[in-house]
Amino acid sequence: MHTVQVETPGGHYPIHIGAGRLDAVADSIPADATAIAIVTNTTVGALYGARLRAALEAAGKPLLTIELPDGEQYKTWESLDRIFDALLAAALDRKAVLVALGGGVVGDICGFAASCYMRGIRFVQVPTTLLAQVDSSVGGKTAINHPRGKNMIGAFYQPLAVEIDPHVLATLPAREISAGLAEIIKYGMIADAGFFDWCEAHVDALRALDDQAIRHAVRRSCELKAWVVSQDERESGLRAILNFGHTFGHAIESGLGYGQWLHGEAVGCGMVMAAELSARAGSLDAAAVDRIRALVSAIGCPVDPPGLGADRWLDLMRVDKKNEGRRIRYVLLPALGQAEVRAVDDDVVRPLLPGTAQS
Amino acid sequence: MHTVQVETPGGHYPIHIGAGRLDAVADSIPADATAIAIVTNTTVGALYGARLRAALEAAGKPLLTIELPDGEQYKTWESLDRIFDALLAAALDRKAVLVALGGGVVGDICGFAASCYMRGIRFVQVPTTLLAQVDSSVGGKTAINHPRGKNMIGAFYQPLAVEIDPHVLATLPAREISAGLAEIIKYGMIADAGFFDWCEAHVDALRALDDQAIRHAVRRSCELKAWVVSQDERESGLRAILNFGHTFGHAIESGLGYGQWLHGEAVGCGMVMAAELSARAGSLDAAAVDRIRALVSAIGCPVDPPGLGADRWLDLMRVDKKNEGRRIRYVLLPALGQAEVRAVDDDVVRPLLPGTAQS
Numbered sequence: 075m076h077t078v079q080v081e082t083p084g085g086h087y088p089i090h091i092g093a094g095r096l097d098a099v100a101d102s103i104p105a106d107a108t109a110i111a112i113v114t115n116t117t118v119g120a121l122y123g124a125r126l127r128a129a130l131e132a133a134g135k136p137l138l139t140i141e142l143p144d145g146e147q148y149k150t151w152e153s154l155d156r157i158f159d160a161l162l163a164a165a166l167d168r169k170a171v172l173v174a175l176g177g178g179v180v181g182d183i184c185g186f187a188a189s190c191y192m193r194g195i196r197f198v199q200v201p202t203t204l205l206a207q208v209d210s211s212v213g214g215k216t217a218i219n220h221p222r223g224k225n226m227i228g229a230f231y232q233p234l235a236v237e238i239d240p241h242v243l244a245t246l247p248a249r250e251i252s253a254g255l256a257e258i259i260k261y262g263m264i265a266d267a268g269f270f271d272w273c274e275a276h277v278d279a280l281r282a283l284d285d286q287a288i289r290h291a292v293r294r295s296c297e298l299k300a301w302v303v304s305q306d307e308r309e310s311g312l313r314a315i316l317n318f319g320h321t322f323g324h325a326i327e328s329g330l331g332y333g334q335w336l337h338g339e340a341v342g343c344g345m346v347m348a349a350e351l352s353a354r355a356g357s358l359d360a361a362a363v364d365r366i367r368a369l370v371s372a373i374g375c376p377v378d379p380p381g382l383g384a385d386r387w388l389d390l391m392r393v394d395k396k397n398e399g400r401r402i403r404y405v406l407l408p409a410l411g412q413a414e415v416r417a418v419d420d421d422v423v424r425p426l427l428p429g430t431a432q433s
Numbered sequence: 434m435h436t437v438q439v440e441t442p443g444g445h446y447p448i449h450i451g452a453g454r455l456d457a458v459a460d461s462i463p464a465d466a467t468a469i470a471i472v473t474n475t476t477v478g479a480l481y482g483a484r485l486r487a488a489l490e491a492a493g494k495p496l497l498t499i500e501l502p503d504g505e506q507y508k509t510w511e512s513l514d515r516i517f518d519a520l521l522a523a524a525l526d527r528k529a530v531l532v533a534l535g536g537g538v539v540g541d542i543c544g545f546a547a548s549c550y551m552r553g554i555r556f557v558q559v560p561t562t563l564l565a566q567v568d569s570s571v572g573g574k575t576a577i578n579h580p581r582g583k584n585m586i587g588a589f590y591q592p593l594a595v596e597i598d599p600h601v602l603a604t605l606p607a608r609e610i611s612a613g614l615a616e617i618i619k620y621g622m623i624a625d626a627g628f629f630d631w632c633e634a635h636v637d638a639l640r641a642l643d644d645q646a647i648r649h650a651v652r653r654s655c656e657l658k659a660w661v662v663s664q665d666e667r668e669s670g671l672r673a674i675l676n677f678g679h680t681f682g683h684a685i686e687s688g689l690g691y692g693q694w695l696h697g698e699a700v701g702c703g704m705v706m707a708a709e710l711s712a713r714a715g716s717l718d719a720a721a722v723d724r725i726r727a728l729v730s731a732i733g734c735p736v737d738p739p740g741l742g743a744d745r746w747l748d749l750m751r752v753d754k755k756n757e758g759r760r761i762r763y764v765l766l767p768a769l770g771q772a773e774v775r776a777v778d779d780d781v782v783r784p785l786l787p788g789t790a791q792s
Contacts, residue, residue: 108757151510151514155510158579158581158585158586159579159581162579162581162585162752163581165752165756165759167754167756167757168754168757169757186549189588190545190549190586190587191585191586192585192587193575193576193587193588193589193667193668193754194588194589194667215552217552220517220518222517222518222521222522223521226517226551227517227549227550228549228551228552229548229549229552229588230552309552392524393521393524395526395551395552398467398526398528400524
């Protein structure tokens with residue numbers, strides 16, 4: 075097992091990475107917990123729910139399981155309220171602990187539920203998708219979507235621990251592996267050019283879930299994310315670079331309707347667009363843009379943005395949380411392995427935004 | 434103007450108490466705010482909305498007003514979502530500031546909205562009821578109600594400042610004055626026997642909103658609350674004593690349906706019940722119980738609990754956030770001016786709980 079430590083004002087906690095961690099989650103349940111509620115979805119619950127329940131019996135606490143429907147379209151107030159209702163019906167108190175078993179949607183909803191149930195109870199992240207293991211489970215961002223924008227309602231709220239078992243990835247559809255790899259290569263683009271090179275060299279091993287390659291990629295991603303989050307828990311500065319590709323990506327998800335493209339797919343395509351913008355509005359060279367497009371394509375993510383119409387693209391991007399005032403701020407790459415946040419005029423962005431299919 | 438300073442891990446901020454503070458709220462708007470959204474209700478908005486808007490024009494920021502329906506029964510997700518919808522429709526960003534103009538319901542909803550809009554923006558409390566001025570606006574507790582329990586969903590989230598103008602109390606119905614006085618005399622019961630004596634001696638002046646008496650009572654209440662909250666922001670210990678009378682009070686509100694009794698009325702009656710329990714299960718003498726009942730009655734609050742049936746009373750109290758496991762914990766008074774939190778067996782409590790009207 076490898077441990078990456080996260081140190082933020084909101085909490086210090088370990089990320090445990092190792093085969094078999096799913097069976098050892100009880101290690102992260104504090105002795106004074108009065109009850110445990112597993113929050114999962116129907117898909118992951120069917121695959122790993124019984125195993126996690128068995129593992130948590132070791133903690134000797136009353137155990138409850140809450141299953142949500144599976145999909146980004148359920149990252150809503152209704153799902154959140156299902157959790158509250160189940161916790162209140164079982165009279166769970168402030169010393170109960172939630173355990174999020176699932177991907178980013180489950181982790182984000184469960185974390186937000188933990189942050190506001192009785193004004194805050196403890197929770198543990200057990201991410202089961204590659205994307206959640208390298209991104210959403212680390213750093214304490216929790217949220218639900220609002221009809222007017224993704225992740226608009228939420229909290230910064232750190233877990234007690236993150237338990238990552240790479241073996242659970244074996245049951246993941248190939249499309250979700252590609253989506254997770256998008257976030258992994260992102261860390262190389264924004265913060266570690268050497269890791270980007272390594273990803274280029276190991277892309278086939280990563281897509282085949284080669285044990286050693288995946289363990290290295292997950293660990294390095296968690297280290298880089300933990301470092302950024304430790305500098306800036308509440309995204310007042312540095313942390314925004316983690317949103318590279320996300321301004322375009324969120325517009326894709328919201329414009330097409332949540333659940334059409336996976337979050338990682340939208341981010342993959344968004345990173346290609348952000349790289350192109352980095353060349354147009356900044357100093358990134360064309361060769362780097364080509365390498366980024368090639369690697370996004372090689373991991374199996376789309377590189378051609380959908381036709382939403384430029385005005386709609388801009389409207390969707392204007393609700394991004396990075397913005398201040400009306401100007402849209404983007405994460406740009408001055409060079410491969412470096413990132414900065416900057417406002418860019420709509421006119422400069424427009425040529426990158428495909429019109430509708432009809433136009 | 435008098436200033437009481439609140440110092441918590443979640444934020445340091447001033448409570449300004451003084452005639453005319455309503456016209457000076459712009460003092461508390463930071464220079465880097467990108468916009469201001471006033472959150473109020475239809476009743477308070479009609480009385481003081483235009484005056485606050487005029488005062489905030491001084492800050493020179495885009496200004497938005499969001500009016501909610503008036504009443505505890507609207508302290509719900511639907512009201513919260515109305516705020517989110519208005520903020521997102523106006524594309525307000527993370528540097529926008531919310532201003533809560535109203536009583537406890539508006540302050541609690543607005544504060545919770547601030548805590549989770551884009552994972553947290555800043556807000557200012559402008560409490561317009563006596564209860565909000567001495568209790569709910571101070572200390573950072575924010576929440577909405579859930580059908581299964583009051584204030585079950587929320588956050589600890591501190592405001593930038595609290596602006597208290599005692600002159601706005603002039604438009605308050607007498608019943609709301611009584612409800613506010615309940616929280617004022619509570620501070621005497623749990624923490625300052627001398628202040629309890631003072632309240633007994635000045636009860637007529639307080640009910641008549643005598644300027645000097647109200648200013649002293651508001652200031653002393655804020656000082657006592659700020660002291661408790663500074664010791665224990667997240668209610669892991671001491672802070673729970675502020676809930677004296679609230680275990681019974683919440684059961685009354687929830688059992689009769691929110692909005693039937695005012696929160697302060699339910700707490701007033703709940704304090705009489707908690708005093709009786711303090712005598713039954715602890716060391717409070719009968720003379721102190723009598724003084725408490727007499728003062729609650731003198732401020733104009735009910736002292737006879739409604740008949741809900743003992744089992745329903747206990748069920749309603751079991752969802753209280755103070756509880757750990759199945760036993761109900763109560764705030765008890767070992768003596769007037771002192772408080773402690775203790776679990777009490779249901780059998781000891783039962784005789785205090787009136788049956789249904791039919792039984």
